[in-house]
Every structure is written in C-alpha cells, then in structure tokens.
Amino acid sequence: EKRKAANRFQRRRTLRLTAEEDDRLTRQAVTAGISVSEYMRRLFFGCRPIIARTDDQTIRELRRLGGLLKHHFDVVKHTGNAATLAELDAALWEVRVAIEALSEKQ
Numbered sequence: 001e002k003r004k005a006a007n008r009f010q011r012r013r014t015l016r017l018t019a020e021e022d023d024r025l026t027r028q029a030v031t032a033g034i035s036v037s038e039y040m041r042r043l044f045f046g047c048r049p050i051i052a053r054t055d056d057q058t059i060r061e062l063r064r065l066g067g068l069l070k071h072h073f074d075v076v077k078h079t080g081n082a083a084t085l086a087e088l089d090a091a092l093w094e095v096r097v098a099i100e101a102l103s104e105k106q
Contacts, residue, residue, distance in 0.1 A: 015040075059102050066095040 027037035073088045
C-alpha cells in the first residue's frame with residue numbers, strides 16, 4: 001500500500017493553516033469520505049467533484065422512494081381517487097425538488 005503511494009506521489013508541499021481552518025478542512029474531508037490530501041487535490045485541481053457520502057446516499061434513497069411513489073401513483077390512478085392522486089403528485093414533486101437540490105450542491 002505504501003509503495004503504491006510512494007510511486008504515485010513524489011512531491012510534498014507544506015500548507016500553513018490556523019487550528020480552525022485545519023478543523024474545517026478535516027471535517028469537510030470526512031464528510032466527503034476521502035482523505036484530507038485527496039480532498040485538497042480535488043479542490044486545488046478541480047478534478048472529480050467532491051460529493052458528500054451522505055448526500056449520495058440520500059439521493060439514492062430519494063430515487064428509490066420516488067420509484068415507489070410512482071408505482072403507487074399508477075395503482076391509485078386506476079381507482080380514480082382525485083384527492084389521493086393530488087397528494088401523490090405533490091409528494092413526487094417534492095422528492096424531485098430534493099434530488100435536484102442535492103445534485104446542485106455537488
């Protein structure tokens with residue numbers, strides 16, 4: 001493991017931070033689920049987007065719930081219950097808005 005890292009990264013740079021900045025940087029890297037070094041590389045070089053693991057899991061769960069709501073919507077549509085259809089439509093819309101909001105953060 002260390003050999004691979006040694007071959008891949010051959011230079012080291014020093015960055016001076018305040019204690020607060022270091023805490024913030026560490027928290028953000030933990031939230032993204034990556035090392036501080038990888039987090040900094042992504043920030044500096046604009047490579048792969050930094051996606052918080054929790055946001056990614058939330059988006060997957062919202063999509064799953066949206067699929068279930070859509071299935072339920074189709075079932076209720078056959079019964080013709082307008083009030084339930086309106087509620088399901090509103091719920092589907094809210095799920096879509098939440099997914100888009102989380103996706104934009106990334």
